[in-house]
Amino acid sequence: MDPSIEKILLVVSIILFICILAGKISFKIGVPTAVLFLFVGMLAGSEGIGGIEFDKPAVVQFIGIIALNFILFSGGFETDWSYVRPVIGPSVLLSIFGVLFTAIILGIFVWLVTDFTLYEGLLLGSIVSSTDSAAVFSILRSKKLALKGHLRSTLEFESGSNDPMASILTIIFISLIINPAGNIWSIVPLFLQQFCIGGVLGLLFGVAGKFIINKIQLDYDGLYPLFAITLMLLTYSATSSLKGNGFLAVYLCALYLGNQELLHKRTIMKMFDGLAWLMQIILFTLLGLLVFPSHIIPVIGIGVLISVFLILVARPVAVYLCLLPFKMKGRERLFISWVGLRGAASIVFATFPFMASLEKADTIFNIVFFISFTSVLLQGATIPAVAKWLHVALPARIKPLTPVDILLSEPVNTAMAEVIVSDNSPAVGKKIIDLEFPENVRIALLNRRGKYIIPHGQTEIMPQDKLILIATSKITLDSIIENLSVVKSSEI
DSSP states (O other): OOOOHHHHHHHHHHHHHHHHHHHHHHHHHTOOHHHHHHHHHHHHBTTSSSOBOOOOHHHHHHHHHHHHHHHHHHHHHTOOHHHHGGGHHHHHHIIIIIHHHHHHHHHHHHHHHSSOOHHHHHHHHHHTOSOOHHHHHHHHHHTTOEESTTHHHHHHHHHHHSHHHHHHHHHHHHHHHHSTTSOGGGHHHHHHHHHHHHHHHHHHHHHHHHHHHHHSOOSSTTHHHHHHHHHHHHHHHHHHHTTSOHHHHHHHHHHHHHTSOOTTHHHHHHHHHHHHHHHHHHHHHHHHHHOOHHHHGGGHHHHHHHHHHIIIIIHHHHHHHHHTTSOOOHHHHHHHHHTOOOOHHHHHHTTHHHHTTOTTHHHHHHHHHHHHHHHIIIIIHHHHHHHHHTTOEEOGGGOOOOHHHHHHSOOOOOEEEEEEOOTTOTTTTOBGGGGOOOTTEEEEEEEETTEEEOOOTTOBOOTTOEEEEEESSHHHHHHHHHHHTOEEEEEO
């Protein structure tokens, strides 16, 4: 007898509630949230106390792809370009060649120590070659870990941008396993096609998205986040339909939009931050439901061997090779190597062999699940301790704040002033969104001919408008007043 809708909703709501509580507990005990979400899913599964029968890799893949889109879009949207620009070189090399080197080194090792063919070993290496953005973002931010130099921006940009490379390699080696007679060099055109189409369409959708968001003038503010979701899904589906890499397109689209002046940008960012957490809960819980603990036990031995080699050899060698051209201390390279967390993306990619009906699909999935679980548990839980041991951590009180930190936190406004817009002010005739205010400055209220208006991004500034400006510091407020050539009528 099929369960009723009410029973399904009851079970889902209970699992979500438990996962949210587990997330709260994880912050206190220092265990990454992903581990507890997976554990909840396993407990609810057919071999756990919940007894839920769930053996549908196709469903997990479908939901996983959607969830990864939300996680990548949120990560790209929250990435500030001014913080990434100084590390764009090492970050790009890590996200492309770091993934490639890790896949090759680990793939050859798997080929040598198991009964896998070379292509099957390279496939497994490709699946676990990327660092997991969800795990890295949540750990660095939830633990409020402050790092020296540009380590945080390097790690966040690498983890947010390297999933596309891993997905391309996964698709390539699946095709070679299915058609072993194919020439390995035939993958080069596919590789270039995925990257070029994905990159171009991602930027095009980003530019188009900015224009539409700022010009469409929707009647309800709540429709702007909905439009952003629509844009994300359209970017992925259109790019994938044209044989490009949809994950790359989504990340670049979000990266472009997140560094532009947008209407309701704070609302969009906060919504995606919450949805990214929801997608992590859903994704990790489903993956926990999908796995059979009894199937993991037989691969623990080889799983430990592969995990140790990945953590201590493959990832460090790949990082070292990629960072050779750059001046960086050894302990910083070592820390970047250690924050090579495997997680949801790897397990989602591990469902691809099921869809291709590969002979060793089940074994690959179980090994990847074990690697990801141990990586998040071991590396994720020890990141703060390793940062202190390697002397790359900063005291939390001097942690530099990025514009994203300001947007996602509730700003404390310590300066306020009322100003009058003069006839020759450069602000006259411009919309508020075109003034390009810093994130920590706002126009709280506008008085036009005795009528008070709560302004928004499309509000046009007119001569003799009285503006109430608020900012997080008096220095910032005075700088804005000077740039706008407005007259301060009073300081509040």
